[in-house]
Amino acid sequence: MSHYVECKPGFKDQQALIDALVAVGFERSQIETHEEAVALYGYQGDTRPQRAHIIIRRQHVGQAANDVGWERLPNGTYRAWISEYDGRHRFIPEVQDRIKQEYAYHAVSRQQRAMGRTVQRRELENGEIEVVIGGYR
Amino acid sequence: MRHKHVRMIIRQDGSCAVDAINFTDATCTQATQQIMQALAGQVAEEQLKPEAQRLPPQANRQMEGSR
Numbered sequence: 709m710s711h712y713v714e715c716k717p718g719f720k721d722q723q724a725l726i727d728a729l730v731a732v733g734f735e736r737s738q739i740e741t742h743e744e745a746v747a748l749y750g751y752q753g754d755t756r757p758q759r760a761h762i763i764i765r766r767q768h769v770g771q772a773a774n775d776v777g778w779e780r781l782p783n784g785t786y787r788a789w790i791s792e793y794d795g796r797h798r799f800i801p802e803v804q805d806r807i808k809q810e811y812a813y814h815a816v817s818r819q820q821r822a823m824g825r826t827v828q829r830r831e832l833e834n835g836e837i838e839v840v841i842g843g844y845r
Numbered sequence: 846m847r848h849k850h851v852r853m854i855i856r857q858d859g860s861c862a863v864d865a866i867n868f869t870d871a872t873c874t875q876a877t878q879q880i881m882q883a884l885a886g887q888v889a890e891e892q893l894k895p896e897a898q899r900l901p902p903q904a905n906r907q908m909e910g911s912r
Contacts, residue, residue, distance in 0.1 A: 711865045711873040712892045713881060720885035785885055808859025812884055816853065819883035837855040844849040844868070844876060 717808060719786035721815045725762060725778060728810035732803060738768040748775040748789060758789040770798045813837055851876050861886070 719725050726739055745759035751772050760777025769776055773794050778786040790799045816839060817827045825843040832838055847867060854862045863880050865873035874893065881888065 710868060710893075711877045712890075713863045713877045713888055714860065714890040715863070715881060715884055715886035715888050716860045717884035717886040721883070805858045809855050809857060812855045812859055812861050815883045815885075816880055819879065823879075832854075835857045839853040839855065841851040841853070841876075841880075842848065844851075844872070 717812045717815070719778065719788075719811060720784055721811075721818065722762065722780075722786075724811055724814035724818055725786060725807075727814040727818075728807045729762075729764070731810040731814070732806050734764060734768065738764055740765065745779055748777050750774045750791075751793075756789075760789055762786065769794060773798060809837060813839060816841075849876075851880065853880065860889070 722741065726736070726741070729739055730736055740763040742761050742763070745761050746763070748756040748758045748760055748763065749766065750756050751766055751774050756774070758777065758779070760775075760779045762778040764776045766773045766775050774791040775789075776791075776794055776799060777789045779789060780786050788804070790804070795801070795804075813829060817829070820827050820841050825841050828840045828842075830838045830840075849865075849867045849869075849872075852864045852866060856862075861884060863877050865876040868876065
C-alpha cells in the first residue's frame with residue numbers, strides 16, 4: 709500500500725526559512741529575527757508600511773534595494789514582503805522559487821530528524837531535489 | 846529499496862510530491878500527513894493505491910518456464 713500526495717508548501721517553520729535563505733546565499737548574520745514585527749525600510753531610508761519578523765536589510769540585498777521581510781500571520785504562516793524592484797533584481801522569481809524549494813527540504817528534514825528518521829538528499833539533473841526518508845518501523 | 850520509506854520530490858517551483866512506499870498498512874497515510882504538517886501546505890492531489898503485486902519466486906519461475 710502506498711499513499712501519494714501533491715502539495716504546495718507554505719512557510720511556517722522560522723528556522724527552516726532561515727536555513728533556506730542561507731542556502732540561497734545570505735549569511736546567517738545578515739538575517740534578523742524579531743519576536744514582534746518591526747518596520748521595513750526603503751532604499752532611501754524611508755519607513756515602509758510593512759512590518760516583518762524575519763528581515764534582510766537593504767544593504768545586504770543589493771544596491772538601491774529595499775528591506776526584504778517575512779511577516780508571521782495570525783495563522784502562524786509567513787508572508788513575504790518583497791518590493792517590485794527587488795523582485796526584478798536579487799529576488800527574481802527563480803530565487804523566490806529556490807527559497808521555497810530549500811524551505812520544503814529544511815522543514816521536512818528538521819521534522820523527520822527530530823523523530824529519529826534518516827533523511828537523504830540528492831540533487832537531480834532537472835533541478836529537482838529528491839529526499840528519501842527512512843527509519844520507519 | 847524494499848523497506849518502508851517516503852520519497853519526496855521537491856520541484857523547482859517548490860511544489861512537492863510525497864510518496865509513502867512499501868508500507869503494509871494505513872501508516873502510509875500517517876507518514877505523508879506528518880510531512881504535510883511540516884510543509885504547512887495545501888494538498889493539490891491525493892491517492893491511496895495498492896502497490897504492484899510482487900509474485901513469489903516460485904510463480905516467477907513458472908512464468909519464465911511457460912515462455
